[in-house]
Amino acid sequence: MAANDLLWKAVGRPQHIAQAEFIKLQTVARKLHGTEVDMEILKTREECDHVQFLITEKSQSGKCRLPQNDQVEILSLEQKISTATFCKVFPFHVMFDKDLKIIQTGFTLARVIPKVTSKDCRVGDILDTVRPHLELTFENILAHINTVYVLKTRPEVMRVNTSLDYRYLRLKGQMLYIPESNFVVFLCYPSVVNLDDLTRRGLFISDIPLHDATRDLVLMSEKFEADYKLTRNLEILTDKLQQTYRELDTEKKKTDQYGYF
Incomplete structure (x- = not known):
């Protein structure tokens, strides 16, 4: 080219x-x-x-053309961000090569899924595809690079002491191809409903970075749940007050009848 x-x-x-x-x-x-x-x-x-x-x-003569390679300033090849910083900024990412061998993972994901740090661990060893419906190969990923991916942890790979219903984690995000190294990085976040759903899977609100909208969604869900509980308690209290009022009204009618006789 x-x-x-x-x-x-x-x-x-x-x-x-x-x-x-x-x-x-x-x-x-x-x-x-x-x-x-x-x-x-x-x-x-x-x-x-x-x-x-x-x-x-x-x-075309007289037309503005793109600059040639020898006219472009060559930037420094020095790494601009360390691996540790990247793993901290994206605590749920997974980086893998063309054989789907995991090269790097975020700190939080490595904590709840220790198997990712083992030698020769592959994506298929810890994650199953939920969406899109395709075989998880390097070629398929590149062919559907602009698709939203939802992956789910395989049974018994998470290190959490909870019921079977919470021993899995859904990760939702995008695949990003890195041509310089021929790697793909899965930038994702945990797909959870509320704070309880998060903590039961061994995660905490502090595990979600500040730039991730998932944190706001979880906190908003907690606020909505608190408001719902308050509204429900008020409705229960109102029902009790109405029931008490009906009982008092019944007793009053009985008293009026006895007083008449």
Whole structure:
């Protein structure tokens, strides 16, 4: 591929639909950027409607072109974030290679699922696919990289002392491909309903990072449950007061009858 080439993947679209979308891209390139582009089909997968295009900018004098590789400032290759920091910021992530061998996991996930730290542990050893309905392979993941994934822990992999109903954990998130290392990282969060649902699985509200919306959802659920309990108690108290009022009214009528006789 040349410096000005662009690789475009159309996932979940038939080839004729993807070609129609490319025509729209040509119009946008011409009207907004003043340039012409060509398209070449590189790869197709009929079983999953996966089409891969190579988009090339035509050479035009006087047109603004993308900078060549030798004109782009090369950034430092020094690692910008340490592994420990990444595992702390994303405590529920799972990173694995093309053989689905787990390379790295978040701190919290490693605590509740100790098996992930064992040698040669693979994704299929600890997690089953709930959604999407496909065989969990590296190729399938790349073909459905823009899909929301829901994975569920396999039986007896969580280290929690609770009933069987809570000895599993649903993880919901996205798959992110890292081309530099040919790894995939599953950035996810626990799918729980409330604080009780969280703690029964050996997790705490502090395990969920501040940037994760799951924390707010759990706290809002707790507030809603507290308000519901208060409303229910008020309804019960109101029913008791009404029952007491009816009993007093009945006794009053009896007293009035005895006084009349």
